[in-house]
Amino acid sequence: MASSRSKRVEYDRFIPFRSTMDMDYARFALTTPSRPRRDGSILSPSSVAYQKLLDECILKNMTRILAFKSAPDTSASQLPQFDEPIRLQKKQQRQISKEPERVLDAPGMLDEDGLNLLDWGSKNMLAIALGDKVCLWDDANKSTKVLLEAVEGSGPITSISWSPDSTVLAVALGNSVLALVDPATGQDVNVTEDDENLTPVLSLAWRSNSILTAGRSDGTVVDYDFRKDDTSICFYNGHRRGVCSLKWSDNRRYLASGGHDKLVHIWDACMPVSHRHPRRHQWLHRISSHTSIVKALDWCPTEATYWPGGGRHDHCIKFWNTVNGSCLNSIDAGSEVCALLWDKNKSELVTSHGFPKNQLTLWNYPSMTRAAELFGHSSRVHFLAGSPLGGVVASAAADETLKFWNIFETPKPTKPELPFARFNSCTETFGGIKVATHFHGGNDCKRLRVAQRSLVELKWQHIFMEVWLQAPKLLCYSFFGAIEGSGPITSISWSPDSTVLAVAFGNSVLALVDPATGQDVNVTEDDENLTPVLSFAWRSNSILTVGSSDGTVVDYDFRKDDTSICFYNGHRRGVCSLKWSDNRRYLASGGHDKLVHIWDACMPVSHHHPRRHQWLHRISSHTSIVKALDWWPTRSNQLVSGGGRNDQCIKFWNTVNGSCLNSIDAGSEVCALLWDKNKSELLTSHGFPKNQLTLWNYPSMTRAAELFGHSSRVHFLAGSPLGGVVASAAADETLKLEALQHFTADYESNMEDFSSA
Numbered sequence: 001m002a003s004s005r006s007k008r009v010e011y012d013r014f015i016p017f018r019s020t021m022d023m024d025y026a027r028f029a030l031t032t033p034s035r036p037r038r039d040g041s042i043l044s045p046s047s048v049a050y051q052k053l054l055d056e057c058i059l060k061n062m063t064r065i066l067a068f069k070s071a072p073d074t075s076a077s078q079l080p081q082f083d084e085p086i087r088l089q090k091k092q093q094r095q096i097s098k099e100p101e102r103v104l105d106a107p108g109m110l111d112e113d114g115l116n117l118l119d120w121g122s123k124n125m126l127a128i129a130l131g132d133k134v135c136l137w138d139d140a141n142k143s144t145k146v147l148l149e150a151v152e153g154s155g156p157i158t159s160i161s162w163s164p165d166s167t168v169l170a171v172a173l174g175n176s177v178l179a180l181v182d183p184a185t186g187q188d189v190n191v192t193e194d195d196e197n198l199t200p201v202l203s204l205a206w207r208s209n210s211i212l213t214a215g216r217s218d219g220t221v222v223d224y225d226f227r228k229d230d231t232s233i234c235f236y237n238g239h240r241r242g243v244c245s246l247k248w249s250d251n252r253r254y255l256a257s258g259g260h261d262k263l264v265h266i267w268d269a270c271m272p273v274s275h276r277h278p279r280r281h282q283w284l285h286r287i288s289s290h291t292s293i294v295k296a297l298d299w300c301p302t303e304a305t306y307w308p309g310g311g312r313h314d315h316c317i318k319f320w321n322t323v324n325g326s327c328l329n330s331i332d333a334g335s336e337v338c339a340l341l342w343d344k345n346k347s348e349l350v351t352s353h354g355f356p357k358n359q360l361t362l363w364n365y366p367s368m369t370r371a372a373e374l375f376g377h378s379s380r381v382h383f384l385a386g387s388p389l390g391g392v393v394a395s396a397a398a399d400e401t402l403k404f405w406n407i408f409e410t411p412k413p414t415k416p417e418l419p420f421a422r423f424n425s426c427t428e429t430f431g432g433i434k435v436a437t438h439f440h441g442g443n444d445c446k447r448l449r450v451a452q453r454s455l456v457e458l459k460w461q462h463i464f465m466e467v468w469l470q471a472p473k474l475l476c477y478s479f480f481g482a483i484e485g486s487g488p489i490t491s492i493s494w495s496p497d498s499t500v501l502a503v504a505f506g507n508s509v510l511a512l513v514d515p516a517t518g519q520d521v522n523v524t525e526d527d528e529n530l531t532p533v534l535s536f537a538w539r540s541n542s543i544l545t546v547g548s549s550d551g552t553v554v555d556y557d558f559r560k561d562d563t564s565i566c567f568y569n570g571h572r573r574g575v576c577s578l579k580w581s582d583n584r585r586y587l588a589s590g591g592h593d594k595l596v597h598i599w600d601a602c603m604p605v606s607h608h609h610p611r612r613h614q615w616l617h618r619i620s621s622h623t624s625i626v627k628a629l630d631w632w633p634t635r636s637n638q639l640v641s642g643g644g645r646n647d648q649c650i651k652f653w654n655t656v657n658g659s660c661l662n663s664i665d666a667g668s669e670v671c672a673l674l675w676d677k678n679k680s681e682l683l684t685s686h687g688f689p690k691n692q693l694t695l696w697n698y699p700s701m702t703r704a705a706e707l708f709g710h711s712s713r714v715h716f717l718a719g720s721p722l723g724g725v726v727a728s729a730a731a732d733e734t735l736k737l738e739a740l741q742h743f744t745a746d747y748e749s750n751m752e753d754f755s756s757a
Helices: 023-031 045-059 462-470
Strands: 102-105 118-120 125-130 133-138 143-149 157-162 169-173 178-181 188-191 201-206 211-216 221-225 232-236 243-248 254-259 264-268 285-287 296-299 305-309 316-321 327-332 337-342 348-353 360-364 369-374 381-386 392-397 401-406 425-430 433-438 446-450 489-494 501-505 510-513 520-523 533-538 543-548 553-557 564-568 575-580 586-591 596-600 617-619 626-631 638-643 649-654 660-665 670-675 681-686 693-697 702-707 716-719 725-729 734-739
Touching: 118 157, 118 381, 118 392, 125 157, 133 157, 169 201, 178 211, 211 243, 211 254, 243 296, 254 296, 296 337, 316 337, 337 381, 348 381, 348 392, 489 533, 501 533, 543 575, 543 586, 575 626, 586 626, 586 638, 596 638, 626 670, 638 670, 649 670, 670 716, 681 716
Parallel strands: 157 201, 201 243, 533 575
Antiparallel strands: 102 401, 118 125, 125 133, 133 143, 157 169, 169 178, 178 188, 201 211, 211 221, 221 232, 243 254, 254 264, 264 285, 296 305, 305 316, 316 327, 337 348, 348 360, 360 369, 381 392, 392 401, 425 433, 433 446, 446 734, 489 501, 501 510, 510 520, 533 543, 543 553, 553 564, 575 586, 586 596, 596 617, 626 638, 638 649, 649 660, 670 681, 681 693, 693 702, 716 725, 725 734
């Protein structure tokens, strides 16, 4: 009887079936090496899933080359398709709560366009203005308090804004008075006078911890510096009606303003101004495409764009390129846009709206799709403020409620890039003067905020730079206190070995100070016939060259009884710059008389005046004060000089014959010069209008980089002896430390944190 099962052919030898073998796979398997990953890394789940799908679809999960039996029939429907989706573990989407985390009553909230009554400071304190009162919410301990109440008759509070370091709160009153309030005590730190000619302030924006920009209801925009007698230091004229929104870009160079006149202006603080009106800025771009009041403004954290939102009759969110003023995109939000807030950690934007929904809308950027809409307010949501810790957003509306929403994703804590970045601020004493310091991690430079203009010259030497780099602490402490009546300090200079610091006083006294103890090592006598010292240059550890305000240049040797050992006569007015060449043979001097002298210390002197040197070359081509001087690092026969306000030239000199090798128009006053000792690069600091640092390639003298940050003339430069870091001190009373990648040095091997800054 025949079996129903199909007969199976059996063989007595292991001979493979060529008809069932895949010769392409066999070649692939034999020629492809199977080795572990050299770097020892593990494939990601997506790579593993892709490889598995590839094996199923193309290789059919084959593991053997030879086939000793016929392959079973397989239907086409059972084969996996290559276009099937890879089933990976999907990342869970962030859940955004539709309900507020907390709701606080805000009685007295004004329902008016153009006011700014909510701000969240960097110290996690939220300030809100309610009529005549300012209240604070401490988010750390969830407590509230009344900071201040306006005096009767001063009108309601129209705008508030925290300083960047949250040490003061700027408060604008309805009677046009502007006050800076200490949040700890509630006392006024500074107050402007009540002027009937001024209109109320509607908007505030801090450019720095010292400079506050205010927009008033008559369209004027003014920069205030409360450290000066004349607090109004700069004006921005362009709006015809009230300025209800102001916002500085992150680099503090560009200012955006929106007003009741439906205009948006972009201002460049570094843009040259008219000589007739040196304190009046002209707008860079004027945007007039909005059809309603523009109150909502915010800058994109990563791009040169900003986003204004339109009012009741506009309903649009527009994206602008601040370089050329072009409109990048326009989105119809469906209702009035009252406020904008950018998430600093992610490409998301939250907007608050008015009628009919009075909602908060979260947008994805750049697609501008709605990620979420949050409802809860029953009236226009006038104000938004984001927590400095991220995640939480506060909204204040005309329904007199303040609500906290967990909208943004909380950023993950990042490791500080600098070894001392965790030291945010401290206060020390320098020569009896308090110095508040602020260290910032990341790409921002380090800043030392000087409370008074006390340091007239900046010198940086090895001993202090070395300690400052190795220890995460501030090296600003009291050497000594100037004796009353001795006048301000006019010049300072480290000796080559940094064992003493030379200090000159306004009463012409010259002292050598031990930096370890702060005690005087040597002091010259107070002589009424001598004039104040303006400049220093050490020829050696024992001989100090001094330039005075009457034009005299003297070598001092404090080891001798008669300390004045040599004189250099040539200048007719104050000598404000001195520089010895590296071989200590040639001395260059620049003065208020617009002259540059080159002296040869080995040049024979007159028998009648054996201690009096005659200049080797006198250079009179500069048309302004010459304060910037420096020698070429590798040669003593080349000198570079920079002219002042009316000159603006960088000139290169051959010190052998006194000829001019090159002259470059720098475009602005040259305040200081600094050569890179390791490379053919030159750094210059400048004054009005940009107050920038410029890095030049030498000898082409092309600009390699321009660094902006100071708001006033950058008087002084000093380079780290380890290289890489340059300090700049300006009339804005700040000292900034810039880590320049161009200024390379040996220290990069053990100070990688600075090279990344």
